[in-house]
Amino acid sequence: MLSVSGSSLTHLESRALRDGLNVSDGHPRMPLTPSQERIVAGIPDLFHEALRRPFDEVEEQAQRAFLHGIGQRRAPIGTGRLVSCYSSSTAMDMVARALAGRTSTVALIHPTFDNIPDLLRARGLRLVPVPEHELDGDHAPQLPEDVGAVFVTTPNNPTGWVLPAPAMARLAKSCARAGRVLAVDACFRAQDPRAQYDAYEILEASGVEWAVIEDSGKLWPTLELKAGFLAWGEGTDLPLLDAFNDVLLSVSPVVLLLIDRLAEDGGRGGYRDLHQLIAGNRALLRDLLAGGPMLVADPESRISVARVTWGPAGPDADTVYRELVGRGLHVLPCGPFHWARPAEGRRLIRVALGRDRAEVAAAGRVLAETARGWNL
């Protein structure tokens, strides 16, 4: 029998790369738009441009185009406190390593993608789950005294939940008072305008020690030609640059120039088109499931994945996952996102929306048909 429990989400996603209809991983796999096609056709020119120009200049240009384009005008570009990494996970692990030198315990948003708790635990950190609603309530969350850092993903994967600006300010101030680091994973920021307030301005104003991870990897179907970005505050006492230097000298300036051009294109309508594609695919999935036992959760979510849920009389998510694989459809069961309490994910699967509309339609039809077979 296809093994599910004990498998990481990425392991399940890698199966979906091999065959069948893949709405498993959250990587962008829709067709390139015509203007993106033109940018890809120009990669050899970007290569020669990168050969000619100093790396620092190329890097700052790309960081500025990308981060300013999504509202992050106070990101510390050009200060030495903003490094470009192979991916957001590479950046994430640098944060995990630096935090482990400072604290034993991290409060982590719950649920979230399982590689975050895995990377933190692999550095020896103990984790305390913090539900989303405790982060955006009227008060900063009450945390055990030994918590030395708070780690928040916003927009969160898989729920699409966003930490509003006032709640971030409240959380940052409370962390500053308690001497805790605030680490923010904003990898899905570009997909949701509600997350595009200037987080750096809020963090710097609060006096907290902070780190922020940004990502180009969720946006454009560039076949993993992407970068993650890791920034930290002037007063942040974490050896993040050492962790960076141990892993890389630099990302490819060709990839940085590609990000620069795609971010520019985003500002000229590319982001609007992306948001419409995702919203359209979410609505399509909702419509295809209408009338059956499955429904799309998180109606407010804007990110490129949708959770699908069903009532307690239905099978558990691992069973549904296996049944869907049998029909050639790859999704993710949501148990592993609920890293502290997997049972909370047992009536949820995740469907990727960063796909051609026809693929989401095909996936939706398989889901609807499967659910009809349950005879609930």
Added chain:
Amino acid sequence: MLSVSGSSLTHLESRALRDGLNVSDGHPRMPLTPSQERIVAGIPDLFHEALRRPFDEVEEQAQRAFLHGIGQRRAPIGTGRLVSCYSSSTAMDMVARALAGRTSTVALIHPTFDNIPDLLRARGLRLVPVPEHELDGDHAPQLPEDVGAVFVTTPNNPTGWVLPAPAMARLAKSCARAGRVLAVDACFRAQDPRAQYDAYEILEASGVEWAVIEDSGKLWPTLELKAGFLAWGEGTDLPLLDAFNDVLLSVSPVVLLLIDRLAEDGGRGGYRDLHQLIAGNRALLRDLLAGGPMLVADPESRISVARVTWGPAGPDADTVYRELVGRGLHVLPCGPFHWARPAEGRRLIRVALGRDRAEVAAAGRVLAETARGWNL
């Protein structure tokens, strides 16, 4: 004053990316050959090819072209025990993480590039230095009982030392008997035919638990469009796949196809040209320094860096490094390579040879002039 001690080698290399003459990092920065130019011009076609084809097929093709081309015909392609990583350092850290779950102490080759001891230590591992001559002697090295793994870089950076096949077989058998893992970093393999015996055949035959890191990143001036590869044995009980899955779903298939084409080109004369460029630059450096107090060490080395040394009456390497930076020349002082006994590197600097001949000539002239100023 320019700080040297306490800086990692990568930190010093990153300074060299900003200005002056950079023979600091070992990354390939020579001009593209005409056939490499044609491959780069075809990247948009590789992109569309990667869009059309299954990832696994592209990955296996690239791994086969690259690894078979450098003699590694028994590499475990297609078994699930050979993963493609963003870089060799990403692979290295996966090995460090997996080893930390199994042992407290690793015997590590001495000297070697400092990010290797740094990544191992960051995972909480204690290190025991093993000099090169103990690895290729008539007997396997005698190691303290608590050593749970041996980590060897071959060809080694910065010395160019190569572990011969019989010594690898002896070391592997001795590790097998003692229940130790043997980890091999073969990132510079493609530069030295003496390292192109089939390491996988030897490792599998010995019964040892093993991991091997390979790298495309030292060979072609593709501006960090590269991959590292991490392989392990069928009987190797290390959670390397978990460590991989926590960091990435996959590298870019565009980069894999680029490696495929460059490896093919390597077989058609590209490797011969690369070896000649490096050998020519090494000889040029030697000739430019002739008659002065500096000389090129490691005359047998074939890798794309050269150590330069001088007598005990000369200044120490950090002083020389600073003097050279003052003249606009970036090299590396060798202290940090000697991670257990930095003083052993105090009369050594490292000069990168993966450069245009004119750059190495300019660097050699600055070195010769600097050394003449010592009035020894």
